[in-house]
Amino acid sequence: GSFGLPIHALRNTHLEIGGNTMTLRTPQGVVSNFFRHELNAALVYSFGNRDELTPYVLAGVGVARNDTVNVDDTSFTAHIGAGLTRLITDTVRGRIELKSVYDDFAGTDLFDATLSAGIEVPLGRTRIVEVPVVQPFTPAEPVVEKVEVIKEVIVAPPDSDGDGIADTLDKCPDTLAGVRTDNTGCAIAQTTTLSNIEFDTNKATLTAASQEVIDTAARFFEQQPNLRAVIAGHTDDVGRDAPNQKLSQARAETVLKALVAKGLDAKRFKALGLGESMPLVANDSAENRAKNRRVEFLLSTSETN
Known part of the structure; x- marks a missing residue:
């Protein structure tokens, strides 16, 4: 098992400190099974909130004690791995994990792979309960009677050539665009x-x-x-x-x-x-x-x- 501590300075990252004991079955003819005891620490990075189905990766180091028939050895160990976790109840997560393990057993480099499954119990988790809010009584708004207001809009008389003189007063109705005119609509010098x-x-x-x-x-x-x-x-x-x-x-x-x-x-x-x-x-x-x-x-x- 292990105990996890969140690292607030690193997003979605926590430290796991733990240990495990494994019994390694030996073939017939060997008088005893082998036993391996390990203490380790690992950094775990999750690609999500770990409530929905969330993948994660981890890497760690530790100390391993290997008890065999002929040799009892304490050695350095390290591991990397990846896994999936998901909330299965309000207070329990399921977890499956694949790791590659290195062990310096008796001065020999050994590499193994392990596949494990287990559960996580998040501590200090709070459950949010939605409480319906009773809206305060609001009196009905007063009825406002709409009054139609008729606004008189003065429409400028047509000015086809845009010289500022209405067509009805324009003696030169086809003045070129941009040409200045007198008050009869005819061009000046x-x-x-x-x-x-x-x-x-x-x-x-x-x-x-x-x-x-x-x-x-x-x-x-x-x-x-x-x-x-x-x-x-x-x-x-x-x-x-x-x-x-x-x-x-x-x-x-x-x-x-x-x-x-x-x-x-x-x-x-x-x-x-x-x-x-x-x-x-x-x-x-x-x-x-x-x-x-x-x-x-x-x-x-x-x-x-």
Whole structure:
């Protein structure tokens, strides 16, 4: 048998101190059986709480006394092993264990294996008894009558082009996004970027995706015949200055031609290539270079709106 002490500094680990006596049956012709008495100590580590089916491992050392017919010897012994344990009643655990045992018997290294089964009785174990808790009397909550409250919500009138002027008052209902207007919804002199305009790479030809942008710009200028615009083309700083300036000029002219093709008077526009000379932001990232590759309208009016 053995006595176990928990080691609180090591999780799921305890120290077992114990001893055992074994009778080793001898073959016929030997006048007496052999006897082995052992005192040992072992560290045991469990992979769980030892209440459910829990595997564990152990390792220990001790002193063994071997009584045989010819030799009585006290020697060093050590063992390692593994086992399973499980709670079978409120106060008893079952245990089965397999160990490999080393014995320095009479100066000879001996190795044996043992299989054993037994029980454990956990000391100081408390049993938790659930006691029903009687809830205190709680008076019923007062009945609250719900009153429907009607809240009047003022809905802003429609503003299709998002210029801040209601459609019913907007004299120029197709204003380009981001363009500042007067109190009638018509554009005033300013600079605005033609968003989402795209060209084929290193070319001045518009992509098919840009056609909708050109259509929107054409409707904008058609509604406001007093507007004039410089169409300014810009590039990023990739490449040499001269080719960039030439490319920006060609792209500005492409936008001008596209607007004229929609029926607008060419005299209202001027194409101007500015190359990389006027960046919106620093050309220090791919995202910023994309912002700098743009087409802008520098809007002016022939008369005060």
